[in-house]
Amino acid sequence: MAATRRAQRTKTQLPFCYYEGFLEKRSFKDKISRRLWASLCGRSLFFYNNSKDNDYVDKQDLSSFISLTDDCSHDRKLDAARFHLRLEDDDIYLTAPSLEARELWKGFIYSVVKLEVPTSLNLLPGQIHMLREAVDKEIERLKDIAENSATTQASITVATTEPGDYLPVLSEMPACFHRVLREDAENLLEKNKEKGNLLLRPSRDGNSFAVTTRQDFGGPVFRHYRVTRIPAGGFAIALDNPITCTSLHDVINYLMLKTGGVFKPLVLEHTYEESIVYVEDNKENGEQSVRCASSSPVSVPTPKLPPKPAPRKKVSDPKESIYLNSDEDFSEEEAYVPPLALSKPPGRGLVHQTSMPDLQIGPGGALLPPTRPRSATENPATKPRRSTPPLAVAESLSQSFNEELKQKVLLRGVSD
Numbered sequence: 001m002a003a004t005r006r007a008q009r010t011k012t013q014l015p016f017c018y019y020e021g022f023l024e025k026r027s028f029k030d031k032i033s034r035r036l037w038a039s040l041c042g043r044s045l046f047f048y049n050n051s052k053d054n055d056y057v058d059k060q061d062l063s064s065f066i067s068l069t070d071d072c073s074h075d076r077k078l079d080a081a082r083f084h085l086r087l088e089d090d091d092i093y094l095t096a097p098s099l100e101a102r103e104l105w106k107g108f109i110y111s112v113v114k115l116e117v118p119t120s121l122n123l124l125p126g127q128i129h130m131l132r133e134a135v136d137k138e139i140e141r142l143k144d145i146a147e148n149s150a151t152t153q154a155s156i157t158v159a160t161t162e163p164g165d166y167l168p169v170l171s172e173m174p175a176c177f178h179r180v181l182r183e184d185a186e187n188l189l190e191k192n193k194e195k196g197n198l199l200l201r202p203s204r205d206g207n208s209f210a211v212t213t214r215q216d217f218g219g220p221v222f223r224h225y226r227v228t229r230i231p232a233g234g235f236a237i238a239l240d241n242p243i244t245c246t247s248l249h250d251v252i253n254y255l256m257l258k259t260g261g262v263f264k265p266l267v268l269e270h271t272y273e274e275s276i277v278y279v280e281d282n283k284e285n286g287e288q289s290v291r292c293a294s295s296s297p298v299s300v301p302t303p304k305l306p307p308k309p310a311p312r313k314k315v316s317d318p319k320e321s322i323y324l325n326s327d328e329d330f331s332e333e334e335a336y337v338p339p340l341a342l343s344k345p346p347g348r349g350l351v352h353q354t355s356m357p358d359l360q361i362g363p364g365g366a367l368l369p370p371t372r373p374r375s376a377t378e379n380p381a382t383k384p385r386r387s388t389p390p391l392a393v394a395e396s397l398s399q400s401f402n403e404e405l406k407q408k409v410l411l412r413g414v415s416d
Contacts, residue, residue, distance in 0.1 A: 196266030
């Protein structure tokens with residue numbers, strides 16, 4: 001089987017270009033040096049035949065950067081300046097058209113790889129400002145890649161031959177990647193058919209990807225292609241003869257290349273409102289109208305705090321036991337209110353009964369009231385005299401009369 005030609009990424013799909021210009025490139029792989037148009041996009045050097053080409057002919061990744069030094073050997077061109085780019089897997093000899101261009105190339109390469117502006121180069125203040133902007137953009141780009149990689153690693157992973165070992169998708173996702181399902185992908189392509197007809201999405205099983213395309217053939221026609229992850233590295237388009245690609249970008253470019261540019265990736269740009277727009281209800285007729293708020297700055301008044309209430313004085317409850325400790329701390333300013341004095345009821349207090357009185361039974365089995373014990377403090381001299389009731393007087397008179405009557409009867413009997 002013939003080797004599949006690797007699809008290239010176009011300039012629109014590459015990262016932001018920090019610096020570009022003509023360079024003569026020669027390495028151990030190249031027999032002769034070639035004059036190419038070089039573009040520093042992200043942490044990679046892309047080489048084109050000329051500045052108008054859309055597809056690059058060579059790419060050099062700078063992630064394995066070791067050093068960058070000047071080459072003092074003379075060139076056939078007196079104004080040219082050489083420098084040596086040393087990587088872990090290759091040595092590249094580059095020639096810039098001038099000394100100033102060489103300093104700029106060295107400054108941008110150092111800034112992108114080290115993420116700091118070099119201080120040992122002879123650069124103008126404006127050029128140093130350009131290097132600082134490149135460092136800020138590269139830091140932001142790497143941050144976005146790390147966030148996308150973390151999200152993709154959590155949602156889409158493919159198991160290798162060893163259980164528990166996973167290969168996350170660490171490469172940068174294409175711009176046409178949309179996290180939608182099959183039905184949503186078809187609706188998205190149908191609504192935005194003027195912007196593109198191809199998108200990349202996660203597969204339903206969560207372990208692979210899928211490419212969804214839309215074309216008009218008597219109506220909308222949708223097709224879906226499965227893209228699986230190869231454990232050894234890369235991706236494969238699951239066709240009758242599987243097509244292997246090194247990255248998801250190459251998957252998209254391969255489909256575009258094989259169809260002669262018929263497939264166009266769907267890239268949606270997020271738009272944001274430039275003014276505050278809101279819907280207002282009319283209370284009189286119940287109709288709604290769209291209003292646009294003014295964008296003039298408005299000073300928001302600082303809300304005033306309510307006054308702090310004064311501490312209330314605690315009045316002690318007279319019924320509360322004086323032996324109970326309160327959980328609250330009272331300040332010295334709180335006035336002490338003495339407990340109210342309870343007035344004693346008039347009259348003599350009740351004599352408390354300490355023993356059970358003896359019960360007395362009268363004639364007929366009736367209970368008689370208990371006899372009240374004489375108080376220890378009560379004596380005949382201090383005991384108040386009680387008035388004799390009338391019944392007692394009548395009984396005493398009847399007894400004396402009976403005694404007198406009996407004596408008379410006895411005397412008459414003696415005389416007879």
